[in-house]
Amino acid sequence: MADCGNTGCTLDLEWVLSTQVNLPAVKKRAAELGTRRTVKKQWQAAWLLRTVTCIDLTTLSGDDTPANVQRLCHKAAHPVREDLLKAMNMQDKGITVGAVCVYSARVADCVKYLKEAGNPNIAIASVATGFPTGQTHLKSRLEEIHQAVADGATEIDIVINRNYALTGNWQGVYDEVKLMKQACGGAHMKAILATGELGSLTNVYRASITAMMAGADFIKTSTGKEEVNAILPVGLVMVRAIREYYHKTGIKIGFKPAGGVRTAKDSLTWLILMKEELGDDWLNPRLFRIGASSLLIDVERQLYHWTYGRYAADHEFPMA
Template sequence: MRCCSVIDLTTLAGDDTDANVMRLCHKAARPIRPDLVKALGMENFKITTGAICVYPNQVAVAKKYLKAINAEHIPIASVATGFPAGQTPLKLRLEEIRMAVADGASEIDIVINRTKALQGDWQTVYDEVKLMKEACGAAHMKAILAVGELGTMENVYKASMVCMQAGSDFIKTSTGKEGVNAILPVGLVMVRAIRDYLATTGIKVGFKPAGGIRNAKQGLTWLMLMKEELGDEWVKADLFRIGASSLLIDVERQLYHYVYGRYAAEHQLAMS
C-alpha cells in the first residue's frame, strides 16, 4: 500500500488522448479495488497515488477530470522544458513551465541540459535550473538528470548537487526514455548526494526514481533504499515518488493474491 501512495501515475505517450487521461485520473483516485482495501482493513485511509504525471497540453484535461470525480487534492505533475531531450531554446523551455503551471500543474518535472553537463559547464546547468525554479513559482520542481546520458557516476553526483543548489525540490533519475533509467547503483549515488546536501545545508530534498520500475518487488526495493539511507521521512509522498505507468498494476495484482490466494485475471483489475 505504501507503494501506491508514492507513485506518480504516468502517461507520457505520443498517442495520449483525453480518454487516456480520464482513465488515469480515475485510477489515481481509486488505485486499489474496494474489496481489497476492505479486506486489508484500510477503508479509512483514503489511499490515492502520489500524483498523476502528464504532458503540458494534458494538464487542463487532467484538472477537469479530477474536479469531476472530486479528486482535486491529487497533485498534477507535468513534464516540461522540452522533455525528454531538453534540446529546445531556454526561452521556450521556461515558457512551457509557465504554461503548465497556469493550466493547473502543482509539480513540474524539468530536464537538465545534458549537453552542458557532459561539457563540464556546470555553471550553465545551475543557471538554467535556477531560472526554471523561478518559472515554477509555487509549484514544486523535480529535476530530471537523465542519468543514462551523463556518462559517469561522478557526473550523476555533480548533477544532483547542482540541481539541489539551484533550488530543486526533488531530483529524479530519468525521463524513462533513455537506455539506462532507474537502477539502484545510480539511485544510491543520488541518495548519498541528498544526504550530503542535508548535512551541509539542513535542507531536505526529495527523490524520484523513474523508468523500468514495473513490479511490486522493485517498488519495495526502492522504498527499502530510502528507509535505510535517509530514514522514515523519505518513504512518504512529500519526499519520495516513483515514476511509473505499470507498477500499480502489479501492486494491485499482488494484493489480490494476498487476499484471495490466487492471481486475478486481467479483466478483474482496472487499467491505469
C-alpha cells in the same frame, strides 16, 4: 505540495567536483539492498500500499488524448480495488497515488478529470522544458513551465541540460535550473537528471548536487525515454547526494526514480533504499515518488494475493 521548499544555495563547485563515485562498489551495495532486507506478509501489504501513495501515475505518449487521460485520473483517485482495501481495513485512509504525470498540453485535461473523479486535490505533475531531451531554447523551455503552471500543474518535472553537464559546464546547469525554479513559482520542481545520458556515476552525483543547489525540490533519475532509466546503482548515488545535501544545509530533498520500475518487488527495494540510506522521513510522497505506469497493476495483484491467497489475472483490475 511544496512544503519542503528548497531555497537552494550558491553553487559550490569544489563540492560538485571533489566527489568520486566507484561504480563496482556502488553496484555491489545496490545488489545487496534487496538481499539484506525484505518485507513479508502484512508488512509487505502495508509497504505496497505505501508504494501506491508514492506513485506518479504517468502517461507520456504522443497518442495521449482525453480518453486515456480520463482513465488515468480516475485510476489515480481509486488506485486499489475497494474490496482489497476493505480486507486490509484501509478503505478510509484516502489512498490515492502521489500524482498524475502528463505532458503540459494534457494538464488541463487532468484538472477536469480529477475533479470528475471526485479528487481534485491529487497533484498534477507536468513534464516541461523540452522534455525529454531539453534540446530547445531556454526561453521556450521556461515558457513551457509558465504555461503548465497556468493550466493547473502543481508539480513541474524539468529536465537538466545534458549538453552542459557532459561538457562540464556545471555553472550553466545551475543557472538554468535556478531560472526554472523561479518560473515554477509555487509549484513543486523535480529536476530530471536523465542519468542514462550522463556517462558516469560521478557525473550523476555532480548533477544531483548541482540541481539541489539550484533549488530542485526533488531529483529524478530519468525521463523514461533514455536507454538506461531508473536502476538502483543510480538511485543509490542520488540518495547519497541527497543525504550529503541534507547534512550540509538541513534541507530535505525528495527523490523520484522513473522509468523501468514495473514490479511490486522492485518498488519495495526502492523503499528499502530510501529507508536504509535516508531514513523513515523519506518514505512518503512528500519526499519519495516513483514515476511509473504499469507498476500499479502489479502492486494490486500482489495485494489481491495477500487478501485472497490466490494469484490474480491482470484483467481483474481496472486499467488506467
